[in-house]
Amino acid sequence: MKLKKKQVIKPLVFAVTVCAFAFLITSFSTTGKNILTAKHVSTGQPAQDSLQVEEVSLYDELALDSLGLSREAFDYAMQGYNKLNEEGKIKNDQVLSIIDFSLPSTKKRLFVIDLQNKMLLFNTLVSHGRNSGTVSANNFSNRPNSFMSSLGFFVTGDSYRGEHGLSLRLQGEEAGINDNAMARGIVMHSANYVNESLIKSQGYIGRSLGCPAIPESVHRKVIERIRNGSCLFLYSRDKTYSMHTKMISRDSSAT
Numbered sequence: 001m002k003l004k005k006k007q008v009i010k011p012l013v014f015a016v017t018v019c020a021f022a023f024l025i026t027s028f029s030t031t032g033k034n035i036l037t038a039k040h041v042s043t044g045q046p047a048q049d050s051l052q053v054e055e056v057s058l059y060d061e062l063a064l065d066s067l068g069l070s071r072e073a074f075d076y077a078m079q080g081y082n083k084l085n086e087e088g089k090i091k092n093d094q095v096l097s098i099i100d101f102s103l104p105s106t107k108k109r110l111f112v113i114d115l116q117n118k119m120l121l122f123n124t125l126v127s128h129g130r131n132s133g134t135v136s137a138n139n140f141s142n143r144p145n146s147f148m149s150s151l152g153f154f155v156t157g158d159s160y161r162g163e164h165g166l167s168l169r170l171q172g173e174e175a176g177i178n179d180n181a182m183a184r185g186i187v188m189h190s191a192n193y194v195n196e197s198l199i200k201s202q203g204y205i206g207r208s209l210g211c212p213a214i215p216e217s218v219h220r221k222v223i224e225r226i227r228n229g230s231c232l233f234l235y236s237r238d239k240t241y242s243m244h245t246k247m248i249s250r251d252s253s254a255t
Helices: 005-036 071-086 196-202 219-226 239-244
Strands: 095-100 110-114 119-124 152-162 165-172 187-190 231-235
Touching (some): 152 219
Antiparallel strands (some): 152 231
């Protein structure tokens, strides 16, 4: 018995539709698998064994570049911190403080970072020595009565009450660069000349005799957090320091 033309076409259309649907399901399944394994890199090993996890620098994670902190300052600070830590000189290893003297005094150039919890604890103004420069710090010294700032790595000591109120002793860790800090009386303290109003009125904050002075509004919290054995790094793009420091390697960076 011959089938009518319409009777032949209907089953054929149904079969084609089923095949097309099956193809779409297979394609979707394959595409989904590709999405799930997109982070795997072909190394000749099974995909689950070759997952690559990109390490994000703490500098990037905290967006420190947006606050003006130099990448080089951060990388050098991490190198010195690790070196001092390995030597057993750091007791308060949770925090790292950086003063970036590549920034002018009108910028908040003290950065206190909680390395353990990956947080920026403080970002505030800080002074430089009067003979280091006016708006920016360009000259540095380890000599007594130079009234200049010293660069390099320090380990914080104990806090005490002096002529500037609550202050923090700083031990210079670099021979010939900042190791006269104690003898010079270089400490962290508060100062009423470190404030935003002076920036508006004269274009820069006041300067110290070489101490990193910070605003009265935050000095207690900062000193309490970084005292007793934490690392403090004073950075500048100073060629003399770069040539003489033994704390950092310019051939590699630490992040």
